[in-house]
Amino acid sequence: MTTSTGPLFRIGDRVRVRKAAPLGHVRTPYYIRGHAGVVERICGAFPNPEELAQQRDGLPAQPLYRVRFRQREVWPGYRGSPNDVIELEIFQHWIET
Amino acid sequence: MIERSHHDMGGQPAGKVKRSEHAYDEWELRVDAMMMLLMGVTGMDKRMTVDELRKNIEALPPADYDKMGYYDRWVISLTQTMIQRGVFTTDDLARKLADVERRSPRSRGERRPKTKARAQAARKRAGAGTR
Numbered sequence: 001m002t003t004s005t006g007p008l009f010r011i012g013d014r015v016r017v018r019k020a021a022p023l024g025h026v027r028t029p030y031y032i033r034g035h036a037g038v039v040e041r042i043c044g045a046f047p048n049p050e051e052l053a054q055q056r057d058g059l060p061a062q063p064l065y066r067v068r069f070r071q072r073e074v075w076p077g078y079r080g081s082p083n084d085v086i087e088l089e090i091f092q093h094w095i096e097t
Numbered sequence: 098m099i100e101r102s103h104h105d106m107g108g109q110p111a112g113k114v115k116r117s118e119h120a121y122d123e124w125e126l127r128v129d130a131m132m133m134l135l136m137g138v139t140g141m142d143k144r145m146t147v148d149e150l151r152k153n154i155e156a157l158p159p160a161d162y163d164k165m166g167y168y169d170r171w172v173i174s175l176t177q178t179m180i181q182r183g184v185f186t187t188d189d190l191a192r193k194l195a196d197v198e199r200r201s202p203r204s205r206g207e208r209r210p211k212t213k214a215r216a217q218a219a220r221k222r223a224g225a226g227t228r
Contacts, residue, residue, distance in 0.1 A: 025152035053148035
């Protein structure tokens with residue numbers, strides 16, 4: 001699952017966060033799982049925090065993306081502007097392929 | 098399985114956020130400094146990762162998580178991490194806690210200074226006091 005090293009997605013790609021509820025330490029907030037957004041930038045690649053939390057090295061580093069989601073699509077009944085967005089940093093292994 | 102972990106509360110119903118600044122007690126500043134040292138940010142050997150800190154905070158029982166302050170969670174978590182990494186044992190910790198309890202003013206029947214006075218003293222020692 002966490003073996004790939006290079007980025008699989010490019011800026012502007014529409015991506016969907018995996019809907020999963022594993023155990024352990026996870027950096028992907030519950031509320032964004034299953035939602036789709038657009039890659040805003042590629043932040044680089046970093047050791048996997050899920051592994052770092054368990055005293056392992058987290059290598060190979062996982063690409064990290066800043067993904068832009070529409071608030072209206074994330075929150076049911078959102079009353080702000082339809083242009084409002086929320087951006088989250090999501091590791092590649094949390095994106096559906 | 099657990100659908101949503103207790104700590105992962107983004108978007109859940111909540112009260113208003115208190116925006117007022119507050120001063121930190123001296124022990125809280127010490128916990129922060131200890132964590133920076135253990136993470137190796139000052140160039141010392143890295144003894145733990147921020148992800149271990151988070152993992153052990155997330156493992157707190159929900160009732161404790163809710164009633165603890167920010168640095169209460171940190172100090173419990175970094176202590177747990179030191180046990181997991183074998184820096185000290187559970188038995189070491191139990192004996193040390195008993196030692197500290199024995200020499201505290203409370204166990205000798207003395208009254209602690211008033212909380213406000215202690216907070217002011219801590220602020221004075223820490224400089225500006227807000228971060």
